[in-house]
Amino acid sequence: MFQFIAHLHFLLKATNQHGVHSPFIYNYVTKCLYNKEKTHPNKSYNVVLKSIAYFKIKTAFVASEKLKKNITTNLNYTKTSVDFGYLNYPDLDKFTAINYHNNTMVFVDNIYSSKQTKETWEQIKLLKNVTVTVDVFYGAAVFFRKEQAKEHFKIRL
Template sequence: MYKTLEYLKYLYRSTNQHGVHSPFVFQWVTQAMYGKQEQDVHPVLKELKTLNDLKRKDLKALNRSLYHLYGDRCPQIILPGITAKAPEQTNRLVFIDLTKGAPPPQPEALVRILDNDTLVLIRKTGVPSFWRALTTHPEVHLTIDCYHIGYALKRKEQVKENFTIRL
């Protein structure tokens, strides 16, 4: 019952590309998330096999989003709690899986390892407290909630915005 209620709240809050005012996010949503182009499995999805059990529409939107952001390059994947220090590479992706029951990192610790181009990819269901803390953090300027998947970026050049996109 709780999951159903959370999902209904998500549907009520969510929008499509017509509710997006950021050019960066509008392009991401229209060209990647809602895109129709079939693509091979992105190298990130080959590395993070735990994402392969997502619903088909979520997996396709994620795959197209990864191609939109990284092309066919595989960014360095950081798993908080496993990676001890932030690597010097600029092409990075931080992956957090909130569905496995492991405690999420502290938002402050996570933000310290982020640079302007690092994507935080969060596998989640609903709106857990960690997601809420991340969306309200002053240094995280862009979040996109797709219910099962969340995206967060520092993007200092962008005004702070939190989007809820319906897939």
């Protein structure tokens, strides 16, 4: 029941590319997320795989062996200075342990699976180093871009 109500709230507040005024996020949404190519039936994995290709990711921290099996590009899996991070659920300790840089993207999956995960997601968004988030309901992309103002987007897929 929680997910159903959370999804209704999400749909009421979410927008498409026309509600995005950041050139970086507009390009990410239109050229990556709205790319018609379907890379995986799981919606979160589909976003992750498209994002890895779009940003030409080289190093990654992925907390899911199942996802690693679906990644076809040659990535260097490490915990130091990663270009991409993936967390199965919002986890503040794991999130803050990721060694990110200005162009790192972290995808946090299952952000609305329960009240607790939603609360943890809200705490992640408030972190000082988090500047941009793109919430697609199933998960969210987090960016640490110093040159960008703090913004949070809800995008319908």
